[in-house]
Amino acid sequence: MPTRLAVILIEKFADWEHGFLTSALRDFFGAEVRFYTPGGATVTSEGGMRAAADGAVETLTPDAFDGLAVIGSGVWMKDGAPDISALVQSADKAGRLLGFICGGTIAAARAGLLDNRPHTSNDADTPKKSSAYHGASHYRDVPHAVRDSNLITAPGFAPRSFAYEMVAALVPGEKKGLGFFKQELTAEKFG
Numbered sequence: 025m026p027t028r029l030a031v032i033l034i035e036k037f038a039d040w041e042h043g044f045l046t047s048a049l050r051d052f053f054g055a056e057v058r059f060y061t062p063g064g065a066t067v068t069s070e071g072g073m074r075a076a077a078d079g080a081v082e083t084l085t086p087d088a089f090d091g092l093a094v095i096g097s098g099v100w101m102k103d104g105a106p107d108i109s110a111l112v113q114s115a116d117k118a119g120r121l122l123g124f125i126c127g128g129t130i131a132a133a134r135a136g137l138l139d140n141r142p143h144t145s146n147d148a149d150t151p152k153k154s155s156a157y158h159g160a161s162h163y164r165d166v167p168h169a170v171r172d173s174n175l176i177t178a179p180g181f182a183p184r185s186f187a188y189e190m191v192a193a194l195v196p197g198e199k200k201g202l203g204f205f206k207q208e209l210t211a212e213k214f215g
Contacts, residue, residue: 027055027194030089032081032128034062034106038096038180039069041125044187045093053195060084062106070097081106086115091194096126096180101153109135119174123190126150126180133157143177144170 029049031042049055061067064080092115099105112135115122124132129145132138133154143151144164151157164170168185169178176193178186 027053027091028089029055029057029091029093029190029194030084031057031059031093031095032061032084032106032108033059033067033069033075033077033095034097034099035067036097036099037067037069037075038126039071039073041095041180041183041186042093044184045123045190048187048191049194053191055194058089081108081111084111086111086118086120089115089120091121091123091190093123093190094125094128094131096128098127100127100130101150105130107134112137116174121174121176121190121193123176123178123186125169125178125183125186129177130154132175132177133159137175138162138177141172141175142170143172143175144168144179145177146179146181 031046046057050057058078059075060079060081061077062081064077066074066076068074108131112122116137126146129151130153133151134156136156138151138157138159142162142164144166145151148163148165168182169176169189171189176189
């Protein structure tokens with residue numbers, strides 16, 4: 025069975041945050057990549073690209089994926105943002121790989137996933153946009169993705185290191201194809 029990645033997109037999702045990840049998994053590793061949105065509706069990116077969903081977030085369960093990527097959007101910071109807490113908590117308990125980038129880290133904060141684990145985001149204030157967040161002492165101020173077991177977090181300006189960590193976790197032991205990330209990853213980590 026191919027590796028299965030579910031990607032959550034919401035209105036005004038960040039166009040650039042999923043491309044390295046989804047294309048590398050599909051093209052290099054033959055993974056099954058599916059996109060989910062609230063209600064299964066078509067959503068529009070910050071750049072104006074319309075994305076049709078493969079399914080509704082509300083129907084998504086941990087047995088449908090090996091990894092889940094929650095893509096950033098300014099909407100995660102607003103009242104009325106989708107609440108995916110039950111989904112990500114159950115996926116975490118099931119040991120699924122969970123990745124949150126940019127504003128998507130607020131969804132992880134709302135679910136309590138950042139309270140006791142190393143993590144990063146756009147800046148230290150981003151996870152604090154959730155009143156449920158109690159993990160400030162575990163925040164890492166770094167310009168690249170942070171991995172803690174099955175949890176990966178990244179700032180929105182680090183889509184390549186986010187993709188690298190996600191792919192390396194989903195396709196363990198596979199070195200071919202990961203070289204795709206190396207050149208830019210160095211600049212991202214140490215830029």
